[in-house]
Amino acid sequence: MRVFCFSLLLILVFNCSKTKKxxxxxxxxxxxxxxxxxxxxxxxxxxxxxxxxxxxxxxxxxxxxxxxxxxxxxxxxxxxxxxxxxxxxxxxxxxxxxxxxxxxxxxxxxxxxxxxxxxxxxxxxxxxxxxxxxxxxxxxxxxxxxxxxxxxxxxxxxxxxxxxxxxxxxxxxxxxxxxxxxxxxxxxxxxxxLESFFIEDSLSFKTFTNYITADVSINQDDILFNGITKAIDSSKSLINIFKNTLPQENQTQNITPSNSDGFMSFTFDDYKTLETNLNKFNGKDSISNTTTLFNDIIEVGIIYQGKDQAIVLNSIDVIATKDALLSEKNRIGSYREVPLFGFSLPDMFSKTFAPLVSFNNTNRYCILDNFFVFAGSTEMLQNIIANYQNKTTLNKKAYFQDIKNHLSDASSLMQVVNHTSLKTILNKNIKGGSNYKLNNYNTSALQFIYETNFAHVNGIIKKSKTKALLHSVSEELNIKLDTDILTNPQFVKNHITKQKEIVVQDINNNLYLFSNKGKILWKKQIQGAVLGTIKQIDIYKNGRLQLVFATPNKIYVIDRNGKDVAPFPIKFNDEITQPLALFDYDKNKNYRLLVTQGKHVLMYNVKAQIVNGFTFKSANSTIVSQPKHFRIGSKDYITLKTKNKLYILDRTGRTRVTPKTSSSYSNQPVFLYKNNFTTTTSDGNLITIDSRGNTAVKNLNISEKHYLETSSKTLVVLDENKLTIKSKTTELDYGDYSAPHLFYINDKIYVATTDKQANKIYLYNSQAKLLPNFPVYGNSPIILDNIDGDRNLEFVSKGENNSIILYQIN
Known part of the structure; x- marks a missing residue:
């Protein structure tokens, strides 16, 4: 129904005669x-x-x-x-x-x-x-x-x-x-x-059609185009030879050897109509051809192999087509028990189907099921027979199946080419062509589906990928920006597709949102560098998500299209010194935004208004880590940490828990580990505080330069080159490592860290075992997630100074 409505719309557009002044x-x-x-x-x-x-x-x-x-x-x-x-x-x-x-x-x-x-x-x-x-x-x-x-x-x-x-x-x-x-x-x-879309030199754009309109999607590994073409003068444009015919399912790929250079196929429901249209285009008298060979044919295919070609007739009545060839049953041999026959009319197809067919040396043929294959050499026929019997034809290849998903099953005219033929077509149209390295472009396709007085156009140029091995890590995208990257790339959720997208900032303070296919969705210049990670909120409580974050002097809320959400951004005279803390106490989307400025904090609602009910205004000294919110049972806890004091507050900013022992704290964040507030001291001890203020200190034998990360039940510590997950320790190569990041996905724990000196990303399981095929190349901490809903996890990292790499764990 959708296709019918679209076609009706096109017909109405094309037949509208309103004059515009x-x-x-x-x-x-x-x-x-x-x-x-x-x-x-x-x-x-x-x-x-x-x-x-x-x-x-x-x-x-x-x-x-x-x-x-x-x-x-x-x-x-x-x-x-x-x-x-x-x-x-x-x-x-x-x-x-x-x-x-x-x-x-x-x-x-x-x-x-x-x-x-x-x-x-x-x-x-x-x-x-x-x-x-x-x-x-x-x-x-x-x-x-x-x-x-x-x-x-x-x-x-x-x-x-x-x-x-x-x-x-x-x-x-x-x-x-x-x-x-x-x-x-x-x-x-x-x-x-443009000279021509086709391998055939006899097919030029000038004689093929007039207008072509196509919407083009340019992705990292493929280019897709869909549109229409219309020829105004029906007698001078080749596309109109399909007028009054119905496209049939293309089947030439089912007999085309996978080692060929490609094929072209044209289909029709009635040969006589096609013949009349071709004669009109070629300026011939409409005298019926005496042969009955094409009466039961619905498709003609041309298979290309170097300078050689084969013509394929797809018959819907094999017996009738065989009868039409009774005078051509001169057997000249056989191959794999398939008889080979001589053919006395080598230029029949070029005369009948010009300019679609130019090959005029079809002097032998064979029959394979419903396909009648004519060629100029026995070797060409043997190659076709062998691939057909061995089931190594083009339609069996994964790279053809990949592009088939973007094409219609039935078309009036279709061309499928390998990288060699793609080069040939490019060199026809591009002056100063070079030796393009297109070996990975195994299959590209173009098809035309004729309608009433126009034709749909579909096409794809696609880079083929080898099937990923189990547990392999494959590079899916490598996105290059115009300038160097400032922040670590991260994932954010697309509330429409439920998939993940990539957000990153460059050194010119441009913020970018990329799709998970590598397409830039928007670019927006903001004031200052993003502090920490970007969070998402549903400010209107309607399921639509916005990005929220702080820079040193502003708080931004940006919608899915890259537009500011009023009344944001809001500006601050004093510098914001910690990433924005986002709280949603009851998971009811009544968000609170906590801004840190040195030792002072300000609590805002999503209307950019100060929350007067929050009474805490200032700590005893500079706050050294991002404030956090935790819930234990029915009670809320907000933590703020300075070098020598840990504040554990309630929603209103009043003290809820007072630690019974004072400590000199590190700058590591506060976590909730086994229902205890957990962080480290400046001398490397683990300190835990329960909801009554009882304090326990454990000597981890770690240096002052360490990192801490926990989930509710898993403790992760990185001390120089020693990574401890739970109670298991693994020793890494000496290097400069990023803070470990703990991910809990599909009931599994993953811990990642990046050696910024050696540009290596490490990913471990809960037993401190390195995952297969790691480390991989990368220049920043990673974010790990399932971004597209399939079974595989993906992670994103900075590559070169100006590039983002998206990997997939297969």
Whole structure:
């Protein structure tokens, strides 16, 4: 039903004949000679996706890519708040020109801090054009109807002021694009940027279709695109040969050897209709072919192997198709008990199905179940027979099954290629191509599914991964930022998907939220470094989560879209010295935010109001660790610690427990261990205090430089290179270790620490045993969790200075 409704919507859009005169959408300002239109609603996300895409980074070494990147350098200085269109064209000298269109805002292009920036004001027919020169590169811009329009060409800007007719067809294509994908692409007719999608040289974009619109998701290891294509002139575009035919299930992959370079398959429910459409496209007389060979065929496939090819006919009536070949039963041998026959019409398929088929040397064939396979060499047939019998065809491979999930079972035209053919296609379209290292791209696919007067387009370029071994640790993502990372990356919960996402801050105080697929969801500049870890609250009690944290001078509450939640942020004149303490006493979302400033504390509610009922204002000296809240039975306890005093308070800030022995405390946090308040002294003793104030001190024989972490029943101590979990001690290599972090997941205890000198992450179980395949590379403490709901745990760490690594424990 959903597919039907979507198709109906497209039909209504395409058949709407309403004429538009006034420009109101960004698409209305697109220059007439534009060949390619790129649309994104999140420019930062697009930049990040490109930088982290394995495939695009390989392509980025080409001259064409570098030319576009250099030409569009202006984008690094723009800060659009809404969607932005990037239009590419070529002038009469075949030089690349661009235009940028977006809603104007005051922060869009700030020039005050730009070095080597020169600005000049020009006039044209009482209109103002600004010429901007930055690092010797110039562009021209103007603002009209609240739209910012910039171009590398002054002539393009001046044409904006003329009353050019609005391209209704283009607007229809634009209306179909999505706002939630990395980028949308519109290819206009006669684009000069694209030669062909196909291996077949006879198939060019110019003759294949007119408009193509696709929403593109750029991920680290794959690129997915979905959209539509429409050919305006039904007789001059190849895609329309499928008009009045119904797509059938593609089955050529079931006979294509896994060691081939790929295949192309086209399907139809009625050969006569396809034949008529092909004759019309090729300008032939509609004289029926005398052969009956194709009467019961619903699919024709072309298998590619180097310079050789094989043609596959998929028959729905094997007996009838065999009868059509009675005159071609000249047996020339056999292979694995499969008869091989000679074929006297080697150019039949190229004449019948041109330009889809160009191979004209099919001089032998064999029959495998419902497949009739024609080739130009016995070796080609033997390879197909062997793989078919051995069940090593493409459809049996895991990498094909992975991409199949993103495709429709039935399509009018489908092409699947390996890395060799993918290189061939890239080199057709990209000048200055290089020897792309694409060996991991075993399968990429493109398919067209014809509807009434347009076709759906699906495609995928995917990096294949080897199946992970049990207990192996695999690197799932390596996300690169533009600048160095300041804070340790951590997970936060997506309240919509219930999965986890990654939040991190860079040295420019930009806070980022990434999906667990590596896609940047937003980037937001805040004031100061985040103190400690970021927490989440449900400020409106509606199931939607916000991020809450402190910097040295502000408390922030940020929603899922990166927007501040009023009345936050709130500013402080005095410095905040400890991470924000978040309390939810009764688990009813009546949150309390405790701010520490030296020895002073302030309690706030989520309306950013001081909680007057909290009477504790100041400790005897500087508070040395983050305040904490515990519940024992029905009573609440708030702990604050200075160098020589431990405060154990009730909700109102009054003293609830007074330790009966004074101590000189370390800066380690306070924990609740076996229902006792637990921390360490500055000389390395473990100190526990019960709810009556009784104090016990245990000599752990640890140095002053140590770390403590506990759960309710598990005590973890790291002293130099000795890690103790419960009562078991393991000795690590000498190094500079981060504080141990204890995780309790699926009734199992994990303890992690990172050697910051050797860049090694260690993960232990409750018996102080190192997990298999550890240590792994990393530069910060980790956060361990199940981020996507499968059986495997993931953890995140800092990699290089500007990168985040996501690992999976298989």
């Amino acid at each position: 006034n420009r109101s959408k960004l698409i209305d300002f697109v220059p007439k000679n534009t060949s390619v239109i790129l649309k994104t609603s999140n420019l930062e996300s697009l930049k990040s996706s490109i930088n982290n895409s394995d495939f695009l980074q390989k392509v980025s070494k080409t001259d064409s890519y570098k030319n576009i990147e250099n030409t569009l350098s202006i984008l690094s200085y723009l800060k659009p708040k809404n969607e932005i269109l990037i239009c590419l064209s070529k002038d009469s000298k075949d030089s690349l020109q661009y235009s940028i269109i977006t809603k104007h805002n005051q922060q869009l292009f700030e020039t005050d801090s730009l070095p080597n920036y020169i600005e000049e004001t020009l006039s044209y027919k009482n209109k103002t054009i600004t010429k901007s020169t930055l690092n010797k590169d110039s562009f021209y811009s103007t603002i009209t109807d609240s739209i910012f329009f910039a171009s590398s060409s002054k002539d393009i800007v001046t044409t904006l002021f003329s009353n050019a007719a609005i391209n209704i067809e283009l607007e229809k294509m634009y209306n179909i694009t999505s706002d939630d994908k990395t980028i949308s692409v519109i290819l206009k007719p006669d684009t000069t940027f």
